[in-house]
Amino acid sequence: MSSPVRLRAALLAPAVILTALATAPAARAVEVAPSTPQIDTLERINRTGVIRLGHRESSIPFSYMDRSTGRPIGYAVDLCTRVVANLRRDLKRPELKIEWVQVAAADRIPALLDGRIDLECGNTTNTAERRQKVAFTVPHFLTGAKILSKKAVGIDNLDELEGKRVAVTKGSTGEALVKEQAKMRRNAPQPVPVKDNAEAFATVDKNAADAFITDDILLLSFKANANNPADWQLNARMLSVEPLAMAMRRDPAWQKLVDAAMTRIIVDGEINAIYNKWFMQPTPPRNVVLNVPMSPLLRASFVAPSANPAF
Template structure:
């Protein structure tokens, strides 16, 4: 019988133990601009989104909830423990796709807990930790529209959220294929969904997991459907400021601990396989083989 599963299990257990040992008391090396900012202000600021279901959105009580928000709360607890702080309150700052990078780059928030793609262009301005999800962009359309391809002549207007990777992909596809649809940029996902519902756009292009989540929150979830081939591949990760290796190490170490201990699996199941607010509808999206394979050797370096 092959020994690879057993060997991998032993390696994973050893790695988890190593990370637990590393997460010891604060030392002189635990300093840097982000860490000193947190110490000085006495709290950590987590940036969240309004409608990135199920990653980061406002619950029925208007407080931020979601998969990425829960992960960020674990990261904040790790920062408190590593810096030996008696307490580290969390302050939440609502961000948009248009301003999220600027808010992290300028230090308004120390963590961005949403659905942001880790790519080379963004890494010029900000840092990322290990991806917590891998997805791809597809289309949200009306269930009776007959649309399942972006190049169909029925597609006259395509809504895409501003300052997102799917927007660049749609522009590229339009130019390469000579397609004549109009691209409408929206400030957030909610406005794009509303455009499809009202017939102001025939399709909304965004990460498919977000589209499933957004559709589940509508008054009639069955009126919309996700269609089409993947336009992009998107490794989603928590964003943090550049220039503080000590802070990034705390975050990366905790992400690896969550993965190797499988704690992140329970968080994932809570948001993707069980009923979630506001309508109590489950997304029924088990962990993909892409994410499972990526988590075997977790790294923040992605293509």
């Protein structure tokens, strides 16, 4: 195993994040009347004995494929696995099986709505727009969008994106941000839409795009796992503030069980060991240590976990 690569997290001060959370439209909680679910999730789980969990292909360290085992791994994957362990107990169904289903940013919400998956275990931002279609459980991470580029290009802010090619994952908040910037600027940035985060990074790596915009923690991971991390740079300032949480269908009985399971994982302190495993210890595929301690704001949110935080 190679020596751990230790990175310092470029995180905003809690007070700054609190201000951003209070003013960010995409992350502000809104009351949305629940719709009648087309799928009775619990009935199907009880009938089939299977819970379908959606995972991502390359959202390191949240949800990605371990090529050595062919299985999904990551922070969100571990949390989902613990949620299922709690559900087995609550439903008195210890034999319940997990069926893993790979989804992409562009089809994760449709996969919930059409029943391909019951719970999405990735790095999905809880936004007002998405809450019109699906529900979210308690946030497990707070992040924000940043810009990753090669040092030779050296993009440090949104103004420097003018006229540049920007790799974005289809269906992501990064894609929405770039499209919004394109409407506001005379020399608009040019979105380069791709299917997933690994392809977005590869697009910049081979100079088919000038920058990649997504959650800062994902960009830290891609930079750390690059062949030459020193060739890459992250801009200093977050462009948004985004609470990440597991998504599920708007099915009240199902939501109540998942929320209770996730709350138990937080209140009992299980989440601390899972967090440290993925953000403070060596992780696949390159034995990288991200060295991102839990932020004071995230820790504070765990004191009184809520699926409807005031973000």
